[in-house]
Amino acid sequence: MSCRLAADNVLYGNPLFRWVYDLAGSALPCWLAYIIAGLVVMFIVVNGVLAGTAVLTWAERKLLGRFQNRVGPNRWGPFGLLQPMADLVKLLTKENLTPKGADRLVFNLVPILMMMPTLLVVAVVPFAMNTAVADLSIGVLYILAVSSLTILAIFMAGWSSNNRFALFGAARGVAVLVSYEVPVVLSLLGVVMVAGSMSLSGVVEAQAVPFLLVQPIALFVFAAGTSAELNRTPFDVAEGESEIVAGYHIEYSGIKFAIIQASEFGGTITASAVIVTLFLAGWQGPLASYLGWLWFLLKLGLVLFLFVWVRATYPRLRTDQIMAFSWKFLLSISLINLLATSLEIYWLRGAERALTTGDLWIMALMNLAIAAACLLVAGRLSQAKVRRVRPPLPVAASGTAAREAR
C-alpha cells in the first residue's frame, strides 16, 4: 500500500520528508509513516541547530577573545574547537540545583520552554532553495508569534527562582521584549508589503534587489529589536552580568543552565537566519540552485559576526533608555518606513500589480535617502541627551592659584 501526501499539506514542499514518507509508506501504515518521516526531519533539524549552537559558542568566544586581544578558547582540539564539548561535559557533571522555595515545576519547565521557540523558528527558514522544513504561507507571522514565546520562559524563570536578582532580570526582560515586539512587527510589515508574500521562500524569491537596500530602516529596526529580544549588547539588561549578576537564569546550574545558554545562542542563530532570509536575499546568489546553502551560510556568518562585533564594542543601555529608544525612535522610524513603503508601492507598481527590479532599485534609493534623513533628524533631536551640557573646564585651574588662595 502506498501513501500519497496531499499537495496542500504543510510539509509537501519538503523533499526529504516526502522521500522518507514514501519509503516508509510502502511498508507501514500511513499515519506511522507520517510520524516517522516527521521525526527524521525533526531529528536532523534539531541536531543541526544544536551543532550550530555549539559552533557559535566557540566562535563567539574566540572572536570576542580576538576583539579583546586575547586568544580565546584554545585548549581542547585544534583552535579550541572542542571547547563546547568540554563545556557540555562540565555542565553535565555539575549538580542540578533547585533553590529552596522555588516553584519546582515552573522552574524545571523553563529550559524546555526556552529551547522550544528557537527550534520552532527554524522550521520555516529556507536555508537553501526548496529546503525549508515547512514552507508556511504565513511564515513571517509564524516567526513573530513563536519567537515571542521566549518572554514567557524568561518570566517563568524569574518568578520561580525565588531570587530577587532573577526577578529583576525577568521584569527587565519582559518590559524590553514586550516593547520591542511592536517596532519589529511594523518593520516586517514593510518587507512583507514589498515582497507581496508572507512565506519566507516568497520573500527570498522577491529579493531581486536585497531588501537590505530596499528596506534599510526595517533592517535596522529588526536587528535592534532582535538583539533586544535575544538579550545581546547593548540591550542585554535582562542578564546584565555586572548589575544583576545573571538576571533571570541566576539560579540555574548544570544541564539546565546549558540548555538556557544553548537556546540563547540558538536564538541568535535563528534570528540571524531570519535576517539573512528577509533582508540579505537568503540563499540567492550565483548558482543558487546548487550553492544556495553556501550563500546562506556565508551570509549567516556575516550577520553573526556583526552581532559579535557589536557585542564586543558597546556598553549596555539602561532599561528605561532601551524602552525610550524603542518607543520614541524605533517605533517612529518604522512607522515612517511603513508609510513611505506603502506610498512607493502605490505609485510604482504597474498594471499587473507587481514590482519589477527597476522599481525595487528606485525604492531602494528613496528608502536609503529616507533612512539617512531619519538618522539626521533623530540625531539632531537627541543631541541634547548626548551633547555635553557644559563641557568640563579644559584643565584650567592651576595649583599655584590654589596655593595663593590658601
Next chain:
Amino acid sequence: MYGLQMVRGLLVTLKNLTRKPFTVQYPEERLPQHPRFRGEEFVWYEERCTGCASCAKYCPLGIIKIVTSPSGTAVPQGDKYRLEVFDIEIARCMFCGLCVEACPYDALFMGSGFEQGRYSRRDLVIPIQQLRESDKRPSTWFRPQLEEAKYNPHLGQPVDWKQAGRESWRWHQREKAGLRLDSHPADSNVPDETEKPTQANALPEGPVQGAR
C-alpha cells in the same frame, strides 16, 4: 553626528581583531622575567651564613626559623655556629625581600622561580636540606654585585658562593670566623672544612658564572 562615535568605536575593535594577542599561554609560553624578580625558592649559601638571624629578626612576618649550636671545632676554620635549622615557611611569605636586605653577609638571596605550588600548606616550607641542595640561582634583587656582573638567573647558570658576595670570599670567610684581616695575612693558608669547596683555594676568582 549622532552615532558617529559608536562607529569609530567599532573601528577600534575591528583594528584589534587583526592584532596579535597580547596574552601569554602560560605553561607553554612564559613572559621573560627580570633578573630582579623576587621569586620563591630562596637561595641560601651556608658557607656565607653566620647564623646571626638578622633575616629572621627583620622578617615582618617572622617566618624564618633558625636554630644554631656553637660548633666546638675550629673557629679559625670559619665555622663559628653550626646551623641546625633554617626553615623558611613560604606559605606565609609575602616576598618583600626584607630578609635579603637585612643579611649582612650576602648569604640569603631571593630566588628566581615562582612555581612552588603544593597541595598542602605544610609542604610550603623550605627546610634547610632543600636550601642546601637546591640550585643556586639567586635573584639580583638588592644585590648590586650580581647586577654589575649582568647575572641573569633565568638563563639557568648557578652562582657559586664565592662569587655571590660583594667582597672577596677570602676576606669574608675570615670575617665570618670572627678573625680580622690583619691577624691572618696569608690568604693561601686558610683551611677549609666546609662541605663543598674543599679545593676552594685553587680556584681563581674569575667572573661570575652565568654572566652574559
Next chain:
Amino acid sequence: MTIRTEPVTVNIGPQHPSTHGVFRLRVTFDGEVVVQVEPVFGYLHRGTEKLAEERNYVQVVTLTDRLDYVSSMTNNQAYCLAVEKLLEVEPPPRGKYLRTITAELQRIASHLVGVGFFLQELGTFGGTPLMYCFRSRERILDLFEMLCGARITVSYMRPGGVFADAPADFWPALATFLNAFPGELAELEQLILENEILMVRTRGVSPLPLDLAINCSVSGPVLRASGLAWDWRKVDPYDAYDKVEFQVPVGSNGDNYDRFWVRMQEVRQSLSIVRQCIAQIEPGPVRLPDLPLVLRAAPGKEAYGRIEAPRGELGFYLVSDGGVSPYRCKIRSPSLINLTVTEHLLVGWKLADMIVTLGSVDINMGEVDR
C-alpha cells in the same frame, strides 16, 4: 484593581561581581529605584594599623603595599613621607625623582584599572575596554618588576629614598612604554570616551555637588570632577612635584561622566610628569646612606604624611614613643572617606546607575577595610 507594591531589600555583595572586592550594600529598591542604601564593610579587615605598631618602620612598608593593592607605589610613598617627616630627613634628589616617576606610573596603572572596571560595569560585554586597559597596565607592571622584582606588592620605597637605583635596562624600557602608551590611550579614547551610549548612561547621573563633596571631605578625582582643582601635588608639593609642570583636570558637574573624564585626563598629565622627570633626573644616590636598618624616632614626635594617591588624599599619621616601631599609625584612606557620600550618590537612581556610580567613585576595599 489596584496593584499593591512593596519595596524589596537586596544584598549587593559581598560576592557581587561589581563591588570592587568584598563590599556589601544592603539596598532597598522600589522597583528598580534605590530608596535606601546601607553600606556594610569590614570583610577585608586585617588590622593593618595595629600590625604597624608591632613592626619596625621599614617593615611597615610591606604592609602598606596591601592597603590599596591597585596602587602600592603611592601607598609606599605616603608612608615613607610620613616616616621622613618623623625622622626629619629628606631623601636625595634622585630618590625623589624615582619616587615621582613610579608614583605617576602607578597613577596611570590605577586609573586604567578604575576606568576599565567602570566601563566593565557599564556592561561592555566581557570587558573589551577593560582588556585594553589591562594591556597597557601590563607594561607598567613589567616596569615595576624591573625596578623592584614585584608587580603588585612592590615595597619599592623606603624611608629615606627608594631601596635601590633602577637597573640599566629600565630606562630604555620606560622610553618604549612612553612611546607606545599614548597610541593605546588614544585608541581607548576613540573606543569609548565620546561613545553615545556611554554619554546617555553617565551624563547627569549621580551628580555630587561641590559643597557636599567638600563637607564630606571627599578627595581625589571625585572631588575634582565636582569642580574644585584640589590636588596635593599642587597644593602641598612633595617629592619632585614642585619641579614639574602639570595641570589639574577639573570636571564641571560631578556626575559619573566627569569622574571618568577626569581620570582619563589625569593619565595624560601623569605621562607628561614622567617625561619631565626623565629629563630632569640626574645621577646620584637614591637612598640616604646613613640611615640604620632599624629606625628610631624621637619620643613623642608626631608626623602626618599625605600624598595625592590615585583615589584621593592618602595620609599616614604616625606617633612615635621612641621605640623601633610606631606607637600609633593611623591611615587616612581616600576610598573610605569617598564612600561617605555613597548614600547621597545612590538614592533615587536606578540599580544600573548604582553599579556604575560605585565604579566611578573607584573604591578599593583593601584600603577601606584596612
